[in-house]
Amino acid sequence: MLSYVIRRLFLLLPMLIGVSIAVFLVVHLIPGDPARMAAGPDASEEDIAQIRTNYGLDKPLVTQYGIYLGKLLQGDLGNSFRTLAPVTEGIARTFPATLELTIVGMAIAVLLGVPLGIYSALHPRGGADRAVTSVAVLGISTPGFFLGLILMYVFSLKLGWLPPTGRGSLANLVLPAVTLGLPYVATFARLTRSTMLDVLSEDFIRTARAKGLSWRKVTYRHALQNASIPIVTVLGLDFGRLLGGAVIVESVFAWPGMGRFMVEAIMARDIYVVQGTILVFAAAVVIVNLLVDLLYGFLDPRITYA
Template identity: 45%
Template sequence: MLIYTLKRLGLAVLVALAVSMLSFALLHLSGDPASAIAGESATDADIAAIRAFYGFDRPLIVQYADWLFSALRGDFGESYYFQLPVAQLIGDRLSITMTLGICGISFAILTAVPLGVAAAVRPNSMIDRMALFISVMGQAMPSFWFGLVLVVIFSIKFRLLPPSGTESWKNFIMPTVVLGYYAMPAIMRLTRAGMLDVLSADYVRTARAKGASEMRVMFKHALRNAIIPVVSLSAVQMGFMLGGSIVVESIFALHGAGYLAWESIGRNDLPTVQALILIFALFYIVFTFLSDLLNAWLDPRMRVG
């Protein structure tokens, strides 16, 4: 297990380094950052002064090396627009996005996995058709529309939940449902397909023939093997929720890291955008790494392979 962990950790570090290089290069090659900061009415002298002040006139590899070594120390520079340290700015916003992401993926897993198991146990039944309906609706319904519908029903019509803000736990109920419902279809379908394959396997029939209870067969023998691809998918979905919650945060006025990314892109705040891209990529890498370790614990064959 230790060798497997070290291999996956080394791969994760290489992926993080590659993502940082690509994101840094693409942001700088997409246009002149000095011109974007100076604005449309700036003169050539103003642009040249800004380019020299921020060090944009240096070779790109030198700029990347300085930025990377500073980022490793937790220093992402200062925001061009907010005039605050980027680390402080992201730190103030990240807790909201983390809370929303954890609640969203928890809602998706706790809802989709039981529905997927029930649908596999009773194929072509009413519950199977209901799970299919929920899956189709989750794929077809845009998250921004679903969020607005919830606001109209629960905030405007019945006044049960606050429409925006982060004052209490009630503010996160509707955003959690919207964000989690988007991930439910894929998790549910994968759980159902995995359970259908496992329930027809020889070792499940053997366990039943030995007199094992149905609950033991279902959860110890079947679900443990069927859940392996679900773990990997949930890790990817969690990374997406943290990096792609811009729409949900905008609808419910949750000023988290996703909303900060949208603000920074619109205002050409290059240091903040670079830091957010790196942090969101690290979320993907960390969650994928943890899911690999969990899958290796669930299925020892992965460690051997």
């Protein structure tokens, strides 16, 4: 397993280089002059030209990327146009907040969605099954920002139970985490229901029941473990979607995370911050998918990493 992990980590480097090329081209080909935006509306042409020279923006794109890649391989993501501070400092300050929000949102999605899916699979075509399916469709079709505004209106403005914005306490985390994770409850509920229905119809489940095992042991020890591979796979895929959704949720709730940090950088054409944050997002998704691959071996002993 160790050699497999090392190989996957080595593959992380070319993947990040590919992402850096794509992001670099997109950011630099967007209309607008980042040097002019960094200098401000009252800056002279000499000041703007000096900023271009300082950041190498007066060089050809290939040369600019070569300089950027050289610094990137040394762990240097450049400096922000707005604050002149290293991008790594901004990411180190904001990424923990985004990671906290994403993990709690994922926990809400899994801890609510999987039990609902199991219950729906154990009572197919019943009233509870139809209710879970209807709620799942509603959850999937509800935009995250709209759900966040509704929750803020009800629980903050009307009831006054929870703070509407900011970070600092557990109460501040509730609304953004629920907004981020609630739509994915529907995804996990539908997936768990379908996979559990498939597994519950297998011969080994009928054999376990014939042996007199309790329904709890049959459901959780045999059925759920065999149905968990697709659930874990989607968990890894949805982690990336949750990171992307955190960008919107952080903007709605003024959550000081990396998503909001990136949105502000995009609005200001702060290209080094945009490139750095997207690279960190990409690396986080790859690492989570590696952890999911390793989890397969624990869920199914037949899977090897040779």
